[in-house]
Amino acid sequence: MRHKSDVLESGSSGTDWQRANEILDVIPNEAGPRLTTFRGGAVYSRRPPGSQTVLAETHFAAVMLAPAPGNRASLGSDRMQEYDAPTGALVIQPANVEGRAVWSSARESVIVAIRPESLLELAAQEFSMGDPELRPPPFGTIDPAALHLAQLLKAELTRAVPPNELYVDSLVTMFGVHILRNYTGMGNPVPGPKGGLSNRSARRVQEFLEANFSCKISVAELAAVSGLSPRHFIQAFTRSFGEPPYRHILRLRLGFAERLLVKGELPIAEVAHVSGFSSQSHLTTVMMKYRGMTPMQMRREGQASIRDSGATASLPSG
Known part of the structure; x- marks a missing residue:
């Protein structure tokens, strides 16, 4: 289900205050305790495996409080990325950018909402300029x-x-300043994990992989994108992304193949080819290893799920 939040507009009527409290409604009430504040709000969330699509007029950031493997997500794109989220992983979703997430394990996180007008005010105070453009880090990036x-x-x-509203609002404000200084290009970027890629290099590598994962990619090419020697790149990449380059590329290819299989528009052999696998048997071997099913089974289950969802959506309410 897609949710859309409202933001506080000028004025102080009861209606405006009610709309202000709705900024956290994109997070289901059963997820956990929350508090709306002057600058935004925060939710302590514990959720079982599931999925959600969010399009909101408020900036959101989520910080993982425990490891959460097996995630798929996208921001402003139809292409889902697979990643494992370690403790401290930060996800930033700018206002009015659609975000989709699917998680296969229970996850514990804190979600911070920051009103765009509040971030604009903080930017004016911090940098004497406004209209900050948020630059979300690659999925899985740790921010201590x-x-x-x-x-x-x-x-x-x-x-x-x-909870003390003033204290929570102070923490939300500090969070907003941290985001401004490190994820807008206005301040100094947060360094990557010790021994890993810098956030800037990790972002460049991630963007390169998203555009070229179906092609044959050498370690030397990726190292050149990151600005490191091939010798140091593999270790730095593994520290930043939690897995070696080969495994990460395999995840991207497998995720893309799954989406094509569910669509059902291409033969399985062609799906394997355009996804970057050497053959249909290669795709089958990889899918059996990591998903426990063949491409044909993936296609059947995915299409059955779509049909079931459509039938549920067509049922009359009441």
Whole structure:
């Protein structure tokens, strides 16, 4: 289901205040405790495996509080990326950019909402300029400072007594300043994990892989994109993405093949070819290893799921 949040507009009527509180409605109530504040709000979320599509007029950021393997996500694109989210992984979703997420394991996170007008005000105070353009990090990027703020928010939201709104708003404000300084190009970028790629290099490599994963890619090519020697690149890549380059490329190819199989427009052999696999048997071997089913089974189950979803959506309400 797609959700859309409302933001606080000028004025102080009861209707405006009610709309302001709706900025956290994109997160289901059963996910966990939350609090709406002057600058935005925060939710401590614990959710079972599932999926969600969100398009909101508010900036959102999620910080993982525990490892969550087996994720697929996209931001402003139809192409889903597969990744494992370690503790401290940060995801940023700018306002009015559609985000889709599918997670196969339970996940624990803190989600911070920041009103666009609040971020604009903070940018004016911090850099004497406005209209900051958020630059989300690659999926799976660890941000220790964001994790620290998320842990403080969790502690406040899960107290036995109601959370202190001023304190939560202060943490949301600090989170907003952190985002401005490190994910807008206005300040110094957050360094990547020790021994890993810088966030800037990781972003360049991720963008290159997204555009070329179905082609034959050498370590030397990826190393050149990152600005490292081939000798150091594999270790740095593995530290940043949690898996070696070969495994990461395989994930991208497999995810793309799955989407093509579910669509059902191409023969399986052609799906294997355009996804970057050497043959249909290669695709079958990889899919059996990582998904536990053949391409034909994937196609049948995916299309059956689509049919079931369509039938459910067509049922009358009431």
